[in-house]
Amino acid sequence: MSVHRLTLGDVLSEHRRGRPLGTAVVDGDVRLSYPELGDRVDRLAGALAADGVGAGDRVLWLGQNSFRVLELLLACGSLGAVLCPANWRQSADELAHVLDDLTPRLVVWEESEAVEKARSQVSLDARWVRSGEEYEAYAAAGVPLAAEPDVPDDAPVLALYTAAFDGRPNAALLSHSALVAHSMALLHVRQMEDGFAFLACGPLFHVGTMMFTLATFQIGGKLVFTPAYEPTEVCRLIDAERCTQAFLFGPMIDGLVEANKDRRYDLSSLRFVSHSPEWDEMITVDSSPWCASGMGGYGQTEAGGMLTFLGLGMGGAGLAGRPSPLVHVRLLDPSGAEVPAGEVGEICARGHSLFSGYWNRPALNAAKAAGGWHHTGDLGRREPDGTLTFIGPRLRMIKSANENIYPAEVERALKAHPAVADAAVIGVPDERFGQSPKAVVVLADGASATAEEIIEHVRGEIASYKKPREVVFADAIPKKGYTPDYDALDAAHGGGAYPGA
Template sequence: MSVVQRFTLGDVLSEHRRGRPLETAVVDGDVRLTWPELDDRVNRLAHALAADGVGPGERVLWLGQNSFRVLELLLAANRLGAVFCPANWRQSADELAYVLNDLTPKVVVWEESEAVEKARGQVTLDARWVKSPEEYESYLSDDATEPAGAAEVLSGTPALALYTAAFDGRPNAALLSSTALIAHSMSLLHIRQMENGFTFLACGPLFHVGTVMFTLATFQIGGKLVFTPAYEPKEVCRLIDAEKCTQAFLFGPMIDGLVEANKEGDHDLSSLRFVSHSPEWDAMITVDDSPWCASKMGGYGQTEVGGMLTFLGLGMGGAGYAGRPSPLVHVRMLGPSGEEVAAGEVGEICARGASLFSGYFNRPELNEAKIAGGWHHTGDLGRREADGTITFIGPKLRMIKSANENIYPAEVERAVKAHAAVADAAVIGVPDDRFGQSPKAIVVLKDGQTATAEDIIEHVRGEIASYKKPRDVEFVDAIPKKGYTPDYDALDEQYGGGAYPGA
């Protein structure tokens, strides 16, 4: 007789209910929940979702800003064997309509916005729509018992879907199981040296794997999760002080915003154990010496691997600035024929292991290509150095990195070409002192048509998320091509492209 080795996100919550009955699990505005209170609400939500037809393999969608309800929805869906997806609320109506049609959720929980309202009018979807917060609380069932069937949900069942990888102009939903999410959490717990009492402030977007991975690692260890709708410097400073946050989702420009917001010293930020950034910042916080923070939060990752595939904290001082792989994965650099290339040679970064995703939702052909030879092909190039550490070279296909956001030229090009006056377009990334890179559109107009740079930028703003729009537009007579695709190297050289990830 063998012991069942099942362990899901729902099981983690059940264990915290018993092991941490008096501790605070989540804080969100006036909401403060202990672990037993959170567990009761998750069960009540699971019963409500089940009544609306949510069961194994079905999808539940969140369209809104950060909220403790995102965690509740993930856990409730997991107890039913369903998949939860927090979508990018900053997307345009067209982009949101695409997600709705692609994911075909049974239940949509949404916050009021013009884009969501427009997207809802563009689709024909057999789904229950629950408005948050107005309808959400009354939507919960009165039954706080664990739903029937929860004990049969397997660890490898997809639990979370995150849209990513829009290399062909439209994104795909990467599916991550409890096994993958828990494995990644355990690796991150190790590198970040998270201990009892760890408190994470989710001030980054919960549709982004960077925020999700720390949220779930904190959940895994039974720490306190503090939610705020979006990054607002003064409120973030207040929350760090009030809740004694240990960690928050922050990067350069966000940190600079906190320094400015707290320049009078109104809030005590010393509980935050974070990365050294500037003398002013370092004086406000406690500079952390964990491998994660000491290495400047470095490594290589993507949504499909749960967040981080390699950690610089496991290879500080090594030749490769992406460090070494997580203890729970294998990484290989493979050539075009699937052979492993020698150390020092560039190949595609490929991986397999506990934290890897389960494939993309409803993309059988893409999934087959992505797992050729039994390895996940990341689409990125890397090199294994002589000392065994890894260097990330850059995407096989072009990608622009603006602040902490990935912008895929194909997606922006599709939006630019939708303008009535545009005959052809290409998008490159140009260096940006503040955000690393910003998109620049190279545009060919149709004969007899006119348009200004402002016209193009405003049009794109209406097609896709505002942060993806080009900040500059160059009008030309023709786009240089390599075969059927733009010659991006020539465009970079002529129009100032550069600073791509890995360069």
């Protein structure tokens, strides 16, 4: 075992000794100190090992938020196994894909029609344990292992489904060391201090909630879990547990303001971003770089959460700030060469918080790690002051008169038009230029705009050569997963002649 190792289990072990009186988790009637959490994790790891869970095996959580997600993550980590908290809101077909793709050895689940149906659709040799009393009995019966397995800190421990490039998501694998590194960067930018308490009211299958959960764990803070966001309950928990941070964004904040309009709950412990006069009066507006910048930056699950922080580039020209201190970012062209400042290139990165690849996707992993860099699939631009701007996803490139035009950049300009509800850009063959950009536009309900008006708007947003030379109007943009189905758009609107095709 290397003296340089630091796994999530090592962090827990240190907290058991260094914070014996500190509250680790609160979840309903459950309230555990770090030693009590550690004891539960030891027994759970013993139960998992007795069921054959070992290095590289997957354990799946299908349910709402719970402290059990954290203890399962820690127990899996102590065995070299991987926990995947999946989106329990998915359809039966989507859940069946996860089961079939991940092939977990054990599934902890909350009863639902979708889970039951998904279970009937796949042939899976796995132990199923229902969350609640059955889970508690299962964990309590476990016998702690006599010897701690030697788990390297670069071993994957967390899988989160993301990146539906082809309409189906892929499980991004994050290691102990990647999660620790990301936590340390977030601790720095958020200026998390002793006594920090985080309310996990966002979904734990989302990296945004998970990254703050793990950063709070890293610093030995208090984690407060609630099954899902409910405004009155969130207000009550912030008041009762003196929460410092919670997973919140605009509409959720508006819900809290409405739920607490009679000021029955004291939310002043919450050190959060400014939002509205009513909200700012309820909380303590925080001055950390994270909150003062509006909690911005560029991130993705494959980076553990945030790859760049606006808080590290406040006042800069770039809308995504600067990279985390523990990563290295370059903007590369399709040949792998770095583009100069002011030019658009693919955001590529390497460093301590990057993921270990996708589960069971060798070809995709090789493509995403080409040249020794993680290719995010997203486009960005480095500004003259060195800060970064996120442009949008890179799905394909249009080559017009030897100029590179990225559909995502043009789409972003199109969607800035007040009459445009959605838009996609394809390349169509052009005898003079090789290709020219064509926009497919969906107008907002009740709005009107001509093709000429939209083209002129784009000319004002980005370089003139990038503007669409033709605009067609449609009722909807076909999608593949969450992104436009460019193949369908090409077929319907005459796309083709892409470079490299």
